[in-house]
Amino acid sequence: MLFALSPLFVLFLAALYLILFLAAAFMVWINEKRVAMVLCLCVVCLFPFLGPVLYLLYDLSKKRHYFKSFQ
Numbered sequence: 001m002l003f004a005l006s007p008l009f010v011l012f013l014a015a016l017y018l019i020l021f022l023a024a025a026f027m028v029w030i031n032e033k034r035v036a037m038v039l040c041l042c043v044v045c046l047f048p049f050l051g052p053v054l055y056l057l058y059d060l061s062k063k064r065h066y067f068k069s070f071q
Helices: 007-031 034-046 050-068
Strands: none
Touching: 007 034, 007 050, 034 050
């Protein structure tokens, strides 16, 4: 047998992906406008785990830069 995944592990991955996807989609909806929103949603939807993580890191770095400009 190649690589057996337990049902609990698959459930964990599905829950993790759902949380990442919903968080990234919500952040895109709140922070982006027009064409950028469509492009970011495409990235989040088309790349299963990498898309939401990349957008959340992008949003975090954008906010970190914004807060550093006030200091």
